[in-house]
Amino acid sequence: MSWHVPSDTLTRFATQPEALDDVTASSIEQHLMACGDCRSIVAAASDSLAVEASWSAIADVIDAPSSWPAERALTRLGVPEDLSRVVGATPGLRLAWLAAVVLVGVAAVAAARESGTETAFLVAAPLVPLVAVTLAFLPVADPGGEAAVATALHGPGLALRRTLAVLLPTVVLLAVAGLAVPGMAGWGVAWVLPGLGLASASLAVSTFVRVPVAVCLTAVAWFAALAASGPGALRHAAADAALFQPAGQLGFVALIAVAVLTLVARRGRFATMEVSW
Amino acid sequence: MSTIRVSGVTKRFGSTLALQEVDVELGPGITGLLGPNGAGKTTLLRILATVLPPDAGTVSSFGHDPATASGRLAVRRQLGYLPQEPGFHRSFTAFEFVDYVAILKEWGDRRARHDEVRRVLALVGLEAVMHRQIRKLSGGMRRRVGIAQALLGDPALLVLDEPTAGLDPEQRLRFREVLSDVASRATVLLSTHQTDDVAAMCATVSVLLGGGVRFSGSPAELAALARDRVWLEAERDPRAQLAWITGDGMVRHIGDPPAGVLLVEPTVEDGYLTLCGAVAEPVAAGDGGA
Numbered sequence: 001m002s003w004h005v006p007s008d009t010l011t012r013f014a015t016q017p018e019a020l021d022d023v024t025a026s027s028i029e030q031h032l033m034a035c036g037d038c039r040s041i042v043a044a045a046s047d048s049l050a051v052e053a054s055w056s057a058i059a060d061v062i063d064a065p066s067s068w069p070a071e072r073a074l075t076r077l078g079v080p081e082d083l084s085r086v087v088g089a090t091p092g093l094r095l096a097w098l099a100a101v102v103l104v105g106v107a108a109v110a111a112a113r114e115s116g117t118e119t120a121f122l123v124a125a126p127l128v129p130l131v132a133v134t135l136a137f138l139p140v141a142d143p144g145g146e147a148a149v150a151t152a153l154h155g156p157g158l159a160l161r162r163t164l165a166v167l168l169p170t171v172v173l174l175a176v177a178g179l180a181v182p183g184m185a186g187w188g189v190a191w192v193l194p195g196l197g198l199a200s201a202s203l204a205v206s207t208f209v210r211v212p213v214a215v216c217l218t219a220v221a222w223f224a225a226l227a228a229s230g231p232g233a234l235r236h237a238a239a240d241a242a243l244f245q246p247a248g249q250l251g252f253v254a255l256i257a258v259a260v261l262t263l264v265a266r267r268g269r270f271a272t273m274e275v276s277w
Numbered sequence: 278m279s280t281i282r283v284s285g286v287t288k289r290f291g292s293t294l295a296l297q298e299v300d301v302e303l304g305p306g307i308t309g310l311l312g313p314n315g316a317g318k319t320t321l322l323r324i325l326a327t328v329l330p331p332d333a334g335t336v337s338s339f340g341h342d343p344a345t346a347s348g349r350l351a352v353r354r355q356l357g358y359l360p361q362e363p364g365f366h367r368s369f370t371a372f373e374f375v376d377y378v379a380i381l382k383e384w385g386d387r388r389a390r391h392d393e394v395r396r397v398l399a400l401v402g403l404e405a406v407m408h409r410q411i412r413k414l415s416g417g418m419r420r421r422v423g424i425a426q427a428l429l430g431d432p433a434l435l436v437l438d439e440p441t442a443g444l445d446p447e448q449r450l451r452f453r454e455v456l457s458d459v460a461s462r463a464t465v466l467l468s469t470h471q472t473d474d475v476a477a478m479c480a481t482v483s484v485l486l487g488g489g490v491r492f493s494g495s496p497a498e499l500a501a502l503a504r505d506r507v508w509l510e511a512e513r514d515p516r517a518q519l520a521w522i523t524g525d526g527m528v529r530h531i532g533d534p535p536a537g538v539l540l541v542e543p544t545v546e547d548g549y550l551t552l553c554g555a556v557a558e559p560v561a562a563g564d565g566g567a
Contacts, residue, residue, distance in 0.1 A: 059395065060388045063408070065373040081387060082380045089366075089377065144378050145364025147426055150326045150436075151381035152353045155346075271349060273328050 014045035089143045090136045090162040105177030112181045121181045126195035133199040136166040155271040190244045197252035200259035207266040280464045286334035295320040297488040307460045309475035310468040312485035318468045326358040326436045357432035363423040365411045371422045372407040378426040397425040416443040435465040472546040503543035503551040508534045
């Protein structure tokens with residue numbers, strides 16, 4: 001290189017770049033690409049801490065992990081970035097799961113329309129939150145695997161946040177689907193308490209037995225209760241079953257209360273791998 | 278000085294007794310944990326990592342009781358844990374996985390967290406592939422991703438389950454270098470099948486057999502269990518407890534040596550094999566001499 005930028009100009013370039021006009025700054029940048037001597041002067045004049053911070057900021061943008069749709073939605077709702085990531089990571093918030101919820105809803109609506117009653121929807125809908133919440137609670141479903149279990153944030157608090165995050169879209173999607181069921185106007189929310197009851201009961205039971213067993217026991221209990229609560233409840237007259245009458249709904253409130261108390265008493269099991277498949 | 282105390286810990290899975298009244302004390306530096314498959318090593322590590330609670334007995338980590346919620350949280354804030362099978366999410370890159378674990382370790386500030394993630398990935402030599410999906414990494418690289426997440430935050434307690442499994446010799450040496458640096462300011466428990474790792478890195482070693490601790494002492498003391506019980510011959514001696522042909526064509530034997538054979542200095546592996554083959558009662562350090 002036969003010529004060099006004056007050292008005072010290089011010093012200003014390094015410390016006060018805003019003091020240089022665009023043409024001069026661009027010319028210096030072009031020159032620095034080929035001149036090691038001038039780069040050395042710029043490096044010596046630069047504030048090393050500022051350069052480090054600048055590189056850190058650039059690397060931070062380059063390295064930023066790609067985000068999941070649920071994570072972006074939570075962030076837009078004001079949830080902090082780090083919490084959005086660990087809550088949004090649950091399988092219960094993946095598009096595949098939400099698509100499955102929509103499919104179940106559509107199938108139940110189609111079956112209800114075909115039969116001309118709301119029975120298919122009322123029987124199937126409460127089972128969806130059961131599976132959704134189970135997915136949200138599983139330690140093995142955490143993308144961090146077993147390493148994640150041994151971290152400070154892992155525990156009932158995170159599990160509760162994930163549960164709420166999963167329940168909300170699931171309930172909303174099913175509620176929307178329910179609007180398309182003939183005769184659901186009066187029964188639009190009748191499945192919600194049974195759904196929450198089954199989900200919380202399953203979680204409580206999973207602190208005693210393995211998760212698949214708990215889910216199966218709860219599902220079987222649901223069908224048994226339906227069959228016992230009124231003639232033809234499983235085929236064509238679910239809305240007439242006692243479970244969907246005020247007394248039955250109060251029974252689900254009691255079931256939720258008992259399940260929540262059990263979960264509070266045994267919450268420590270969600271902090272370890274004791275609740276597992 | 279003990280930082281970790283395990284007293285009378287018992288753990289059962291159904292009808293299988295994984296650990297039976299285990300007593301272990303760990304201090305600063307690296308402690309190796311040896312034992313055959315099914316001896317209870319992973320269960321003990323999981324208990325120390327607060328991933329599993331014991332059925333009976335107590336654990337004290339830096340004075341905290343992990344059986345309580347507050348004690349467990351206090352332990353986890355000082356803990357780095359590499360499970361035997363980390364269970365990586367298939368779509369994560371190495372950076373995303375370590376970043377995810379860092380969030381769970383309460384690294385809330387994004388820029389500081391990313392700096393820390395880059396630091397630990399560089400420590401294990403993965404900076405060049407940190408944005409590659411984990412499913413596309415080799416087994417050894419995946420192992421190093423697991424090690425990296427365990428090193429987040431320079432933990433005071435590091436629990437590592439077979440960290441060198443799948444690492445090539447160069448990576449193992451690099452791992453030893455990193456771990457010896459970490460161990461200068463931390464308590465490290467290292468479960469392994471590699472007796473040469475124990476000999477090279479560990480100040481103390483415990484041997485777990487059949488759910489109980491059968492030996493605790495230094496690697497030299499473990500090796501000494503086989504003193505005057507290891508010999509070389511040109512032919513295999515059927516009276517030996519164990520015998521194998523070495524690289525130079527000689528047959529190395531462990532057992533009760535016949536008269537006049539060439540006795541050799543035992544290694545940690547010899548001591549370990551002697552213990553596995555012979556122990557019926559707990560062996561205290563220093564009991565293994567001739």
